[in-house]
Amino acid sequence: MSAPLLELRGIRKRFHSTTVLDGVDLEVRAGEVHALVGANGAGKSTLIKILAGAYERDGGEILLYGDVRRIQTPRDALNLGIGVIYQEFQLVPELSVAENLLLGQEPLKRFGPVRLVDRRALLKTAREHLDRLGFSLDAARPVRTLGTGERQLVEIARALYRNARVLVLDEPTAALSSHEVERLFSLIDDLRQRGLALIYISHHLEEVFHVGDRISALRDGRKVATWSRGAVTEHELIRAMVGRDVVELDRPTAAAAGDVQLRAEGLCGPGFGGVDLSLYRGQITALTGAAGAGHTEVCRVLAGSLPRQGGRISLGGREVRWRSPRDAVRAGVLMAPGDRKGMGIVPGRSVAVNLTFADLRTRGPLVDSPANRREAVARIERYSIRCLGPDQEAQSLSGGNQQKVVVGRVAARGASVYLFDEPTRGVDVGAREEIYALIHRLAAEGAAICVSTPDLQEALRLGDRIGVMRGGRLVALADRADTDETALLSHLLGAAPGKPA
Amino acid sequence: MTSSPAPAPSAVVRLRPYTGVLALALLCTLFGVSRPTFASPENFFNVLNAVAIVGILAIGQCFPLIGGGFDLSQGAVACFTGSVTASLMGAGGQPIPVAVCGGIAAGMTLGWINGLLVSRVGMNPFVATLGTQIAYFGATNVFTNNQPLSLGPTGEQFRQLSFGTFGQFSYASLLFLGLIAALFFTLRLLPFGQYLYTLGGSEEATRLAGIDTIRVKTASYVMSSGLAAVAGMVMIARAGQASPVAGTGAELESLASCIIGGIALGGGAGGAWHVLLGVLTLGVIDNGLQMVGDVISPNWRLVIRGVIILLAVAVDARARLKR
Ligand SMILES: Nc1ncnc2c1ncn2[C@@H]1O[C@H](COP(=O)(O)OP(=O)(O)OP(=O)(O)O)[C@@H](O)[C@H]1O
Ligand SMILES: [Mg+2]
Numbered sequence: 137m138s139a140p141l142l143e144l145r146g147i148r149k150r151f152h153s154t155t156v157l158d159g160v161d162l163e164v165r166a167g168e169v170h171a172l173v174g175a176n177g178a179g180k181s182t183l184i185k186i187l188a189g190a191y192e193r194d195g196g197e198i199l200l201y202g203d204v205r206r207i208q209t210p211r212d213a214l215n216l217g218i219g220v221i222y223q224e225f226q227l228v229p230e231l232s233v234a235e236n237l238l239l240g241q242e243p244l245k246r247f248g249p250v251r252l253v254d255r256r257a258l259l260k261t262a263r264e265h266l267d268r269l270g271f272s273l274d275a276a277r278p279v280r281t282l283g284t285g286e287r288q289l290v291e292i293a294r295a296l297y298r299n300a301r302v303l304v305l306d307e308p309t310a311a312l313s314s315h316e317v318e319r320l321f322s323l324i325d326d327l328r329q330r331g332l333a334l335i336y337i338s339h340h341l342e343e344v345f346h347v348g349d350r351i352s353a354l355r356d357g358r359k360v361a362t363w364s365r366g367a368v369t370e371h372e373l374i375r376a377m378v379g380r381d382v383v384e385l386d387r388p389t390a391a392a393a394g395d396v397q398l399r400a401e402g403l404c405g406p407g408f409g410g411v412d413l414s415l416y417r418g419q420i421t422a423l424t425g426a427a428g429a430g431h432t433e434v435c436r437v438l439a440g441s442l443p444r445q446g447g448r449i450s451l452g453g454r455e456v457r458w459r460s461p462r463d464a465v466r467a468g469v470l471m472a473p474g475d476r477k478g479m480g481i482v483p484g485r486s487v488a489v490n491l492t493f494a495d496l497r498t499r500g501p502l503v504d505s506p507a508n509r510r511e512a513v514a515r516i517e518r519y520s521i522r523c524l525g526p527d528q529e530a531q532s533l534s535g536g537n538q539q540k541v542v543v544g545r546v547a548a549r550g551a552s553v554y555l556f557d558e559p560t561r562g563v564d565v566g567a568r569e570e571i572y573a574l575i576h577r578l579a580a581e582g583a584a585i586c587v588s589t590p591d592l593q594e595a596l597r598l599g600d601r602i603g604v605m606r607g608g609r610l611v612a613l614a615d616r617a618d619t620d621e622t623a624l625l626s627h628l629l630g631a632a633p634g635k636p637a
Numbered sequence: 638m639t640s641s642p643a644p645a646p647s648a649v650v651r652l653r654p655y656t657g658v659l660a661l662a663l664l665c666t667l668f669g670v671s672r673p674t675f676a677s678p679e680n681f682f683n684v685l686n687a688v689a690i691v692g693i694l695a696i697g698q699c700f701p702l703i704g705g706g707f708d709l710s711q712g713a714v715a716c717f718t719g720s721v722t723a724s725l726m727g728a729g730g731q732p733i734p735v736a737v738c739g740g741i742a743a744g745m746t747l748g749w750i751n752g753l754l755v756s757r758v759g760m761n762p763f764v765a766t767l768g769t770q771i772a773y774f775g776a777t778n779v780f781t782n783n784q785p786l787s788l789g790p791t792g793e794q795f796r797q798l799s800f801g802t803f804g805q806f807s808y809a810s811l812l813f814l815g816l817i818a819a820l821f822f823t824l825r826l827l828p829f830g831q832y833l834y835t836l837g838g839s840e841e842a843t844r845l846a847g848i849d850t851i852r853v854k855t856a857s858y859v860m861s862s863g864l865a866a867v868a869g870m871v872m873i874a875r876a877g878q879a880s881p882v883a884g885t886g887a888e889l890e891s892l893a894s895c896i897i898g899g900i901a902l903g904g905g906a907g908g909a910w911h912v913l914l915g916v917l918t919l920g921v922i923d924n925g926l927q928m929v930g931d932v933i934s935p936n937w938r939l940v941i942r943g944v945i946i947l948l949a950v951a952v953d954a955r956a957r958l959k960r
Contacts, residue, residue, distance in 0.1 A: 439845070441841075441844070441845055460844065460849075460851075461844050461845045461846075461847055462844070462847045462848065462849055464847075465846070465847025466847065470847075471845060473841075473842075473845055478839075478841060479839070479841040479842055479845055480839075480842055481839065481842065482834075482835045482838035482839045482842050482843070482905070483838050483839060483905065484834075484837075484838045484905040484906050485834060485835060485838050485905070489831070489834070489835070493831055493832070493835050493843075493846065493848075494846030494847065494848070496828050496831060498828060501827065501828075502826045502827065503825075503826050503827065503828055503830075503831055505825075505826075545846070
């Protein structure tokens with residue numbers, strides 16, 4: 137066995153008075169993928185940020201090729217060949233692929249005393265690099281026009297351009313559709329063969345077993361164990377992560393669908409068109425598709441968050457024209473947004489405020505603070521949100537717990553239609569089941585529900601009916617009983633690559 | 638780096654909530670030691686009276702600031718509404734309450750225009766309120782024909798607003814303190830206050846929750862201009878007439894007070910306490926520098942102010958960077 141390329145020893149980190157990492161050891165060999173799992177808030181991202189120099193550590197050391205290294209700033213980490221692909225992308229959308237790739241290392245041209253970016257050399261270098269990696273990306277395209285999967289390729293290419301020897305992927309598949317995940321896996325195989333040391337973080341255990349040569353589980357800031365693949369079962373791994381068994385609650389047979397609650401006819405909006413879709417009371421409709429296929433946008437238009445560009449929406453048989461989300465909310469149509477950073481969490485405000493501001497309890501004209509606080513505490517409990525308390529800043533919660541705040545804020549309000557955009561993005565196995573149960577309960581209470589998700593498994597788990605979107609069109613809509621993964625996948629990919637018609 | 642014991646969070650981070658108070662205390666000690674009269678009760682009431690106008694403006698300014706914008710038209714609004722009030726009282730011969738209400742209504746209308754430009758038209762607050770600042774000063778020129786307006790026969794009574802006292806407190810300083818209390822109440826206890834913070838934190842999340850963000854935003858500018866109108870009245874009471882150039886640059890003073898107090902540009906944070914702190918800090922600097930005018934030339938006033946503003950913002954930025 138080769139010596140570890142990267143070794144973390146006894147890493148400790150505290151935020152204020154809470155210990156988030158308590159002496160974590162982790163080693164990764166060259167040519168190995170080390171999968172890291174753990175429940176929301178276990179400390180995975182914190183560990184990675186320490187490795188990347190984004191957080192100062194309170195104790196422990198980092199060794200590369202057996203030597204203790206000093207990593208205190210992101211620059212130190214980059215110079216040592218440590219590349220991190222965070223879940224939230226770090227690219228500049230307005231710049232081109234090439235500019236993003238070489239950001240900070242642009243080739244320069246001298247004009248007497250001034251030095252300008254040599255744009256031709258920039259493009260050439262970027263193209264050569266992409267060719268070498270075998271990525272089919274147009275270096276001149278602005279990143280803003282790329283889909284999620286392609287952006288991720290740009291991030292990986294950028295890390296490799298800086299000669300990364302260690303590559304960390306923090307929940308890389310969270311926003312990818314099934315075939316993009318396949319492509320990522322073959323890329324990972326390729327990188328493994330080149331001798332990189334990879335750390336792979338994911339909440340999807342099937343992925344973990346697929347790519348991980350070794351698997352480590354974190355729980356409450358400590359490492360529980362490291363196994364080689366094959367030495368641990370899924371069941372054991374879940375136990376190690378959450379400390380208890382997670383039962384897959386299957387839905388008590390789908391209730392007979394009630395009346396149509398919300399109907400869209402020939403609906404058009406940004407990035408999609410001609411969508412006919414009815415949401416029935418007591419039924420869950422799952423919309424799936426590749427990133428950018430339009431399922432998210434359908435939800436947003438139905439919730440008044442994006443403008444309707446054509447077609448009709450009717451609610452309870454009456455036509456409605458939302459001018460803002462407020463109109464939709466008042467009519468009883470609520471959406472939990474997928475982009476939690478941009479549209480979900482209110483940064484700088486507490487968990488309590490984030491959970492309750494949308495339906496403030498008031499006494500006369502005044503905010504009833506004690507009542508809101510009690511409600512917040514109850515919601516923290518009900519949605520199993522892991523936090524230091526209701527006053528913790530919501531932004532500092534782990535990704536999955538932020539997601540639970542966003543979903544909880546919406547689910548706790550009464551509505552006749554709920555739209556969930558990627559409700560389990562970044563959520564751990566245990567909490568995922570809780571969110572599923574929650575959505576099932578809302579349906580059982582008679583709400584009409586639409587869930588948009590890039591994950592086929594999730595669509596099949598949740599949906600009574602499953603719709604597939606491709607290139608902005610709804611290309612299939614079937615009852616769960618009448619379809620399966622293969623059929624959905626073929627719709628999703630299409631006979632020929634989908635083009636918006 | 639070796640595995641050293643956990644270092645305490647850096648001093649900057651731990652002290653940030655108190656840096657404002659500490660800075661103010663330090664300034665007071667410095668001035669107090671060098672000039673004993675500085676520490677006298679009379680001087681305390683002096684400072685409070687001197688900051689009343691800027692203070693009221695700063696109370697108004699903090700609404701758009703917390704909501705993620707700001708208001709550059711405050712000075713012009715104060716000037717315009719001062720003239721309106723004066724002409725109602727002087728030329729119009731209206732009783733004081735009518736003139737006051739007229740002035741405040743005029744101010745709120747101008748604020749409503751600012752609010753619509755920012756919230757409905759979607760203009761950048763910098764551009765929108767810079768534009769209206771120019772237009773509102775222009776409107777004052779038209780309205781007053783560039784002449785100072787007298788306050789008329791009830792003027793003497795009205796000037797009590799600035800010169801009348803209750804105990805040692807001038808009415809103006811009491812007005813300022815009362816409005817600080819009202820600000821505290823509004824931000825803490827009214828839903829509007831709560832929404833203002835979430836609006837400043839994330840406009841889209843607030844909008845999606847079904848809150849009428851356009852209304853909240855517009856209201857924040859109405860408050861800013863309404864309070865600018867109140868400040869405008871204290872100005873004319875103090876000057877004994879409405880000057881067509883009064884209030885020039887006042888919006889920068891109010892912005893500076895808020896920022897020194899720790900209300901960040903970009904919104905979502907800060908409160909009544911921060912406004913009070915910022916206003917007093919600026920007031921103490923001005924007052925203290927006057928007292929030591931024989932040692933430090935008054936010409937240094939702006940330099941010192943600028944440095945203090947930069948320090949306040951720098952400490953804030955450092956605290957945010959360090960994690
Ligand atoms: N800046 C911060 N201030 C205070 N607490 C923080 C901060 N950042 C993280 N934490 C806390 O540290 C803990 C670990 O968070 P971390 O993001 O590492 O979890 P994670 O394992 O990546 O979870 P997830 O799977 O949900 O992404 C959480 O409980 C979180 O609340
Ligand atoms: Mg994480």
